[in-house]
Amino acid sequence: MAKIYPQAYFGNAIVPIESANLSIASSAVLYGLSVYTVFPVCIGPDGKLLAFRLHDHWTRLVNSAKIIGIDTFARDWTEEKFQKAVQEVIAQNSITEDVFVRVTIHVSDLVPGVRSRGLGTTLSIFIYEAACILPANGARLKTSVWRRVPDYAIPSRAKVNGAYVNSVLARQDALDSGYDDCLFLDVSGHVCELSAANVFLVRDGVLHTPSHSSDILEGISRRTILAIARDMGMTVSERTIDLTELYVADEVFACGTSAFLTPVLEIDKRVIGNGEIGPISAKLKEVYFDVLHGKNPNYKDFLTEY
Numbered sequence: 001m002a003k004i005y006p007q008a009y010f011g012n013a014i015v016p017i018e019s020a021n022l023s024i025a026s027s028a029v030l031y032g033l034s035v036y037t038v039f040p041v042c043i044g045p046d047g048k049l050l051a052f053r054l055h056d057h058w059t060r061l062v063n064s065a066k067i068i069g070i071d072t073f074a075r076d077w078t079e080e081k082f083q084k085a086v087q088e089v090i091a092q093n094s095i096t097e098d099v100f101v102r103v104t105i106h107v108s109d110l111v112p113g114v115r116s117r118g119l120g121t122t123l124s125i126f127i128y129e130a131a132c133i134l135p136a137n138g139a140r141l142k143t144s145v146w147r148r149v150p151d152y153a154i155p156s157r158a159k160v161n162g163a164y165v166n167s168v169l170a171r172q173d174a175l176d177s178g179y180d181d182c183l184f185l186d187v188s189g190h191v192c193e194l195s196a197a198n199v200f201l202v203r204d205g206v207l208h209t210p211s212h213s214s215d216i217l218e219g220i221s222r223r224t225i226l227a228i229a230r231d232m233g234m235t236v237s238e239r240t241i242d243l244t245e246l247y248v249a250d251e252v253f254a255c256g257t258s259a260f261l262t263p264v265l266e267i268d269k270r271v272i273g274n275g276e277i278g279p280i281s282a283k284l285k286e287v288y289f290d291v292l293h294g295k296n297p298n299y300k301d302f303l304t305e306y
C-alpha cells in the first residue's frame, strides 16, 4: 500500500483523510462519475516543494468535466481557488519526499440517476508517496485483448474515474500473465497507451508517439517529453503507430506522472533494442527528472514553488 498523507482537502476544508468520504448513494460511487488529475510535487535543490504544470492539470480537469457534462463545477471553482486549495493541503502535511497530488471532482448529489448536468460536486485533494507504477529499470508489456475505450464510448481525453475499469481489466490481465503492464491498442488496432501512461518509440533517431486521435489520454508528461525532445533538436512525430513498429523499434519507453519515464524492454516476448535502456530514453529520462526537480532553468515556468 502506498503511503497516504494524513490531511486531505474535501469540500471546502482541510480534514483528516479518514473523514473525507462520499456517500454510497452519490453518482461518484454509483457510476464512477468523477473526473481527476494527478501531478507530481518534487523536492527542489534548495528543499522547496515544486508542483509540476499546475495550470495544465487544472485545464485538463476542467475539460474532463466539460466533456462529461459536469457543469456545476466551473461555477464554484476558479483556477485561483484550486491553486490555493493545493497550497493549503501541501502546507498541512509534512512533506520531505517526492509525492503525487490527486485532485478529483466527484458528482456527490445523492441518487440522481444517470445524468451529469445540474448536480452538486465535491472537490477532493489528497497526497501520496511518489511510487512508480512500473519497475524503474524497465517494464515488460503484454498487448491487451481489451481495447482502449474509444472517443465515441468513453472519451480517453476526459480523465473520468469510471473509465479506469478499462485500465484495470487490461492491466490485471497483463499482471496475471506475469507482465508489468498492458499495452492497449485502439479499436482500429493501432498502438494506444499503457494502463496509465503514454508510450513512445525511437527509430533511426526519430521519436514517435500515438497522436491525440488514437484514443489516448492527453498526457502532460507526454507533452513535456515532446517539448524536451524538440528543444534537444530531435525530430518528433505524433501519428498512427502499428504494433509491430514497437517490436522493431530501437527504443520504447512509457511516460506519465506515476510512471515517470520508464524504458520498455520487452513487448509480447520480443526484446526491444538490445534489452537495455537506450541512449535517447536515458537522456530524456535524465532531463525530465531534472525538470521535475527544478534543476533545469529552461523549464522553470512549469513549476509552482511552495
Ligand code: PMP
Residues within 6 Å of the ligand: 038, 167, 193, 194, 195, 196, 197, 198, 216, 217, 218, 219, 220, 221, 222, 255, 256, 257, 258
Ligand atoms: N494515460 C493514462 C490512461 C493515464 O491514466 C495517465 C496518467 N494520468 C497517462 C496516460 C499519463 O498522463 P500524465 O502524464 O498527465 O500523468
